[in-house]
Structures are given as structure tokens and as C-alpha cells.
Amino acid sequence: MYRIKLLTQGEIMAPIGVLQILGDMSTLITAPVYVWLIEGNDRKILVDAGIEEPVNGFVHGFPVSGGGEEGLKKALEGENLKPEDIDTLILTHLHFDHVATTSLFQNARIYVQKREWESALNPPIHFRATYDAGLFQCLEEMDLCLVDGDKRILDGIELILLPGHTKGLQGVAVQTEGGKYLLSGDHFYSFLNLNPPKEPIEIVDLQGNKIKIQGSPLPFLPPGLHVDLTEWFDSCFKALSVVTRKNILPGHEPSLVGKQFP
Ligand SMILES: [Zn+2]
Numbered sequence: 001m002y003r004i005k006l007l008t009q010g011e012i013m014a015p016i017g018v019l020q021i022l023g024d025m026s027t028l029i030t031a032p033v034y035v036w037l038i039e040g041n042d043r044k045i046l047v048d049a050g051i052e053e054p055v056n057g058f059v060h061g062f063p064v065s066g067g068g069e070e071g072l073k074k075a076l077e078g079e080n081l082k083p084e085d086i087d088t089l090i091l092t093h094l095h096f097d098h099v100a101t102t103s104l105f106q107n108a109r110i111y112v113q114k115r116e117w118e119s120a121l122n123p124p125i126h127f128r129a130t131y132d133a134g135l136f137q138c139l140e141e142m143d144l145c146l147v148d149g150d151k152r153i154l155d156g157i158e159l160i161l162l163p164g165h166t167k168g169l170q171g172v173a174v175q176t177e178g179g180k181y182l183l184s185g186d187h188f189y190s191f192l193n194l195n196p197p198k199e200p201i202e203i204v205d206l207q208g209n210k211i212k213i214q215g216s217p218l219p220f221l222p223p224g225l226h227v228d229l230t231e232w233f234d235s236c237f238k239a240l241s242v243v244t245r246k247n248i249l250p251g252h253e254p255s256l257v258g259k260q261f262p
Pocket residue numbers: 093095165186
């Protein structure tokens with residue numbers, strides 16, 4: 001059995017239109033950049049490797065604070081861990097805010113979907129700015145496992161292919177004493193994508209700003225960034241075939257800072 005802890009490695013600001021399709025592009029929302037620690041069965045597993053340290057306050061055009069090696073080491077130090085203690089690193093996908101410290105995990109087996117790897121090295125035109133090969137090419141010299149589809153990698157840990165946000169995004173299903181959880185990565189950025197409000201609502205972001213969100217008639221609300229919306233909806237239902245809706249943990253959900261499961 002495992003326990004999941006959300007560690008905050010940095011913070012990123014992005015337009016509402018990135019969080020939800022056709023959303024407001026003039027209002028920014030602040031969200032956490034998480035690395036997810038999974039401990040149990042004598043394993044120290046990390047999911048995702050965070051964002052770079054900002055230069056003049058920005059990373060790839062997005063305002064960022066924290067991040068980098070320092071942000072990662074600080075997050076792990078809080079758990080009395082160093083990067084070299086991690087034995088398994090799972091990358092949900094290779095967007096620049098999920099891979100910035102991969103080179104530090106010299107003792108880890110690293111899991112990426114094969115189709116994500118190929119797509120990240122030759123991205124669709126509209127996704128060129130979201131990948132930075134300089135951040136993940138080091139993986140070729142490391143203990144990299146390119147996985148083709150769903151795979152159980154350890155007792156109680158399964159990789160679940162969820163294409164749509166990117167070509168090869170994978171979620172991580174984790175068995176805990178509180179049942180099975182699915183770390184969805186950016187398939188769902190937040191609970192708004194997973195449980196869209198029917199009427200307009202106001203939410204509070206990481207900085208305490210109140211932000212208006214439109215209502216939606218859809219059962220799931222796609223993020224503004226995606227490669228294939230049909231695949232994205234298929235992957236939503238696939239996620240529900242793995243765990244119940246309440247056991248899905250979105251990738252950048254502000255209300256989950258500091259939480260652990262169970
Ligand atoms: Zn992403």
C-alpha cells in the first residue's frame with residue numbers, strides 16, 4: 001500500500017483560457033506546480049519533475065515563482081529526501097513545467113510513454129512552445145523506460161495512457177489504504193475540468209484572487225491546450241473505468257496544496 005503526498009515545487013500564472021477551452025485570455029490565474037511523492041513498499045516514487053527557475057520572472061512566457069533545482073530540493077527536504085533517494089520517476093508528459101529537473105534523478109528508473117517521447121521531439125505546430133527538448137533529452141543517457149500503453153510497473157502502481165491533452169499523456173493509478181487513486185496529470189488541470197459547474201461560479205486561486213468561471217453544459221470541460229478533443233473525452237471515460245470520480249486528483253488543482261492521500 002502507498003501514500004501520496006503533493007509537494008509544491010513552484011507556482012505558475014496562466015490565462016483562464018489555458019485552464020478551460022474558450023475561456024477568458026485576459027485574466028490570469030495562479031496555480032501550483034506539483035511533484036507527487038508516492039511512498040510505500042520500500043519505494044520512493046516521484047511523479048513529474050517540475051518547472052525551471054524563472055528568468056526575470058518568466059518561464060516560456062508564463063510568470064513563475066519558485067521552481068528549478070532549488071524548488072525541487074526544498075520540496076523534497078521537507079520529506080527528508082534528496083533527488084538521489086528517488087528510485088522511480090514517472091513523467092505524466094513532457095511539457096516544460098513537468099520535466100525541468102529530470103537530470104537530478106540519477107538513481108531512478110524513469111517512465112515515459114513512447115508516443116509522448118516521439119511527439120515531444122517533433123511536436124504538433126501549435127505545441128512547439130510547450131516542449132523544450134533541452135530539458136528532457138538528458139533522459140537518453142539515463143535509465144529511461146519508454147512504455148507503449150497501459151502498464152503495471154510495480155505492485156499497486158499502474159500507468160494509464162490518457163491521450164488528448166498531449167499525444168502520450170499518462171495518468172498514474174496508485175493503490176492506497178483509502179482505495180485506488182488516479183493522478184491525472186494535466187488531463188484534468190483542476191476540479192473545474194473534472195466537475196464543470198453548470199452555472200457561472202467564482203473560484204479562489206493560489207494567491208487568494210477571486211476569479212469568475214463560466215458555466216458549462218458538458219460532463220467534462222476540456223483544457224485550452226490539447227492535441228485531440230475526441231481522444232480527450234474518450235480518456236475522461238477511460239479514467240472513470242480505472243477509479244471513481246472522487247478519487248481522481250487533477251494536475252494543478254490549487255485546493256490540494258499540502259494534501260496527502262489517504
Ligand atoms: Zn501539460
